[in-house]
Amino acid sequence: MKSTMDVKIDLIRSDLLKGKPIIVYDFDGREEEADMVFYAGTINWESINTLRTHAGGLICYVIGRNEAEKLGIDLMVDLLRENNKYSHLVKRPKYGDYPSFSLWVNSVNVKTGINDIDRATTIKELHNLLESEDPYDLFRQNFYSPGHVPILISRGLKERRGHTELVTSLAEFLGLKRSMVIAEMLDYGKSLSKEKAIEYANSNNYIFVEGKEILGLFE
């Protein structure tokens, strides 16, 4: 017989593959933020519009460390640390972990890069790049930086327990590519509370999952 978590995992997988978002809350005592999460393989402009109008945070493309190596990109903190002018700006935010931002990019096929269609194009093409035979060169041919889509790189759950690591680990567990799209859910002034994020998920029939449940999958 399947456990409750097994059933939930099956639902998460089928929702993500259908192009539905899930809501991922990190941890009490960490950021305490809920992110809206899509699988990048299903992204279209309507999902970018939902992220923009329902979630409201930065719309980020998230990959794992192996994928970043294929693209030939590092964390932004590494780039800044190498530079005397900028090295003093690399600090730990209040919640404790160094940021997972890498470069901000646009596809060369977009006009300005920011509208729903343009951001969907950039993200879809990044996702497709992971399946190509020569991601390093194709990335340099078909994208430019700086652009309007931040790429986040997971350091793995052993090193960091942010949304970046939670959603890439979840993707891997589900047998999907580590290629996700996330945005923080915001409220008036503040970040959306856990309680309101649960309410939002319930009323939209989206699955709400917590960091501790995702960690549990790997125990």
Added chain:
Amino acid sequence: MKSTMDVKIDLIRSDLLKGKPIIVYDFDGREEEADMVFYAGTINWESINTLRTHAGGLICYVIGRNEAEKLGIDLMVDLLRENNKYSHLVKRPKYGDYPSFSLWVNSVNVKTGINDIDRATTIKELHNLLESEDPYDLFRQNFYSPGHVPILISRGLKERRGHTELVTSLAEFLGLKRSMVIAEMLDYGKSLSKEKAIEYANSNNYIFVEGKEILGLFE
């Protein structure tokens, strides 16, 4: 007697100082985008909320070249060009000008950096920094990068005719600090058309101004 443009300029100045936004459209044949623009000296979380929910694009902090020198920051394209791995990613977008992005930063006084209150804090503190006696060191003490607020640096209207240059030149003309906050106005899928941006401005009693009118001030 005052010309129509003189009257409009007086209204723009008083609206910006009151904390009201203006709508700035660049040029037919360039990005063809309308940005919502606030003066950074008046920014609070309600204005960030308006930028996020009414405009919808990236909420950026914009300064001039002199201000960037005081902070000791360059354009991101300069940082990427210096790096073998990233230099091939520096390209001209379709509308022709290299991007004006510099670093993405947060104040050390924010929690996660993204919600309305956090972004208002980061921007207010950046604005106040310009008036301080030691902006270079204070910037490195009180901010970290990468964060959630992109800083854009104007190259001046002779080199580039983007929103970055238009709003910093306008600020200078008005006798304000070159310290502005902008976000692109978006529609479902697409960027908001010029016609709809004019309608939006009229129905909210915000001033709509075009790039060609701003260029006209300097002729």
